[in-house]
Amino acid sequence: MANIAYIPGDGIGEEVTSQGIKVLEYLDGAYNLGLKFEKFDLGAERYLKTGDILPIAVLNKLETFDSIYLGAVGDPRVEPGVLEKGILLKLRFYFDQYVNLRPIKLYKEEFSPLKGKGLEDIDFTVVRENTEGIYAGIGGFLKKDTPDEVATQEMISTRKGVDRVIKYAFEYAQKFGREPKLTVCDKSNVLTYAHNLWQRSFKEMGKNYPEVEQNHFLVDAMTMKMVRNPEIFDVVVTCNIFGDIITDLGAELQGGMGMAVSGNINPDSISMFEPVHGSAPDIAGQNIANPLAAVLAAGMMLRELGYGNLTPKVEAAVKSALENNMVTADQGGDLNTDEVGDYLVKTLKSNE
Amino acid sequence: MANIAYIPGDGIGEEVTSQGIKVLEYLDGAYNLGLKFEKFDLGAERYLKTGDILPIAVLNKLETFDSIYLGAVGDPRVEPGVLEKGILLKLRFYFDQYVNLRPIKLYKEEFSPLKGKGLEDIDFTVVRENTEGIYAGIGGFLKKDTPDEVATQEMISTRKGVDRVIKYAFEYAQKFGREPKLTVCDKSNVLTYAHNLWQRSFKEMGKNYPEVEQNHFLVDAMTMKMVRNPEIFDVVVTCNIFGDIITDLGAELQGGMGMAVSGNINPDSISMFEPVHGSAPDIAGQNIANPLAAVLAAGMMLRELGYGNLTPKVEAAVKSALENNMVTADQGGDLNTDEVGDYLVKTLKSNE
Ligand SMILES: CC(C)[C@H](C(=O)O)[C@@H](O)C(=O)O
Numbered sequence A, B: 001m002a003n004i005a006y007i008p009g010d011g012i013g014e015e016v017t018s019q020g021i022k023v024l025e026y027l028d029g030a031y032n033l034g035l036k037f038e039k040f041d042l043g044a045e046r047y048l049k050t051g052d053i054l055p056i057a058v059l060n061k062l063e064t065f066d067s068i069y070l071g072a073v074g075d076p077r078v079e080p081g082v083l084e085k086g087i088l089l090k091l092r093f094y095f096d097q098y099v100n101l102r103p104i105k106l107y108k109e110e111f112s113p114l115k116g117k118g119l120e121d122i123d124f125t126v127v128r129e130n131t132e133g134i135y136a137g138i139g140g141f142l143k144k145d146t147p148d149e150v151a152t153q154e155m156i157s158t159r160k161g162v163d164r165v166i167k168y169a170f171e172y173a174q175k176f177g178r179e180p181k182l183t184v185c186d187k188s189n190v191l192t193y194a195h196n197l198w199q200r201s202f203k204e205m206g207k208n209y210p211e212v213e214q215n216h217f218l219v220d221a222m223t224m225k226m227v228r229n230p231e232i233f234d235v236v237v238t239c240n241i242f243g244d245i246i247t248d249l250g251a252e253l254q255g256g257m258g259m260a261v262s263g264n265i266n267p268d269s270i271s272m273f274e275p276v277h278g279s280a281p282d283i284a285g286q287n288i289a290n291p292l293a294a295v296l297a298a299g300m301m302l303r304e305l306g307y308g309n310l311t312p313k314v315e316a317a318v319k320s321a322l323e324n325n326m327v328t329a330d331q332g333g334d335l336n337t338d339e340v341g342d343y344l345v346k347t348l349k350s351n352e
């Protein structure tokens, strides 16, 4: 039993998440999950028509659901940042989704821009802190628009906020890690307050997980290692802004936005799952957008809803689509968006 | 005429910069430059013996020089960060070296971790702001070491500080850019104060440089583009912390720390040049460290001292060393550190 709030959003959001819904509806029928969907029309259309971004009445309604499935937000007619901040960041903060879970997994060797790295080499998960740090939105201007202007932006780390995400990362490494190994990525040699707290939290929490190997990279060295030796990573935990950066770098290592998935998780409340790509207004409405990331996001959501046994099935279907070239043009295939979804359902059926 | 303060520093610092000095001394003789060197023993030894990191008397002395040539600082016997902050960051701030210039240039195709990218594809320059942002060192703790602890770290951007580095970047693009094109890299969709100032400064300054193509990447998208399409970049300007991250990523694209060079520049005062690599204590004293980055740093310094015609000669000698495999073991050769330096001098001589 699960009630899923479904926010297709802007641009290609509706097309790609329709395939995710198609897959979920199939699994619902086949395994009797009791999934229910309700659609919410948040996004550019609504904003342009009514001025509403995310009214409190909608937030209150969303609170009654088990999970949120989101397409993409962003529209050329709206100033950049307005919808991303007003919907995406707002939901993350409102539901205190303190974990941003970003698997970096190469599904097909030729997708990777890196020489000599195979599927086993690019396979790790980033646990990004998702509710604080420099995303707090706190700061200001002094003497704005004068030559003496000063602008400040506050990075705030709380012990509670850092402890809980590091704990989640340790537990995740224990459950799903290969080795298991947890790497903390920070800039503690320069951010001697905010990331000193990260260091202390990591070391203290680490004592409870002696079976998890523990190491540390400064963020600059981290990006180097990610392109030179991605195979050394298993699970990585990091702050909000560094997580933003290294997960996108990671997405490129796995073949770009076509495959990148993001789970915004509050283990005790309502989580939200989305493909990482944007709304791609230039190709919207043509039934050519690649739905694989949206489908993988739906697969990740199943795990959070307690159907973790189905997540690998979804991943296997995606893998099969890639191996058999049953994909959209951006990945070298000649199917349209809908047909990829149909193929995935067919594959799930025959793998049952 | 130029007086150069020479700080070999720790570990391999002395060995690699000796080769830089060797090259500089040769050019000094051949072209009658009038270079003078004075050595300063800053680093771990001095700190451990005397407790001094960078005494004010030394700073005052350094002020009388034209340029600083630095090896590397860092030692396993000293808590990480102490020497880096006490020497490297201190010098950057004290001499207001507001530009960190980091060329990302691939010298040998096989060095790059990227598939199908050649020498023409990986060739751009990052201009990193070097004196403010989240490196300000400002912040604090509330209720430290309690479960309610809050740690803050302030990112501070000033209009003056941002304007001057963006101006430098535009001028640099004009003088040395290929297209010329200047990309600004920020996170203005989230850092709505500090990076809003960056956006306004970039747009306004840009009006003075209509012949320079201008574009913008959010830092997360930037790292993706750097590994997928590095060829689209010419000159990039960014804040201190993002500069730290993307220049190290860039260093890896050009073959890692063996080739990465950093100029800390105050165009009106004393600049400092250094290889980016660390002190590598594990291989120190064995005459096996790769001196090419240190030599390229010396070459970059020559340009700042007004001998810009010699900089390409140094780069050509390094290129020749790589083409003829006259390099150290880390780059597949079998020369020692000294011998690489000798080869470079010989090459410069025969190219005269
Ligand atoms: C759209 C933007 C605000 C967002 C972020 O910076 O977190 C995005 O880049 C992401 O990673 O989900």
Ligand SMILES: CC(C)[C@H](C(=O)O)[C@@H](O)C(=O)O
Pocket: A189, A190, A220, B084, B085, B088, B089, B244, B262
């Ligand atoms: C050593 C460290 C303080 C320094 C920095 O973060 O600036 C280094 O990474 C660099 O890029 O020169």
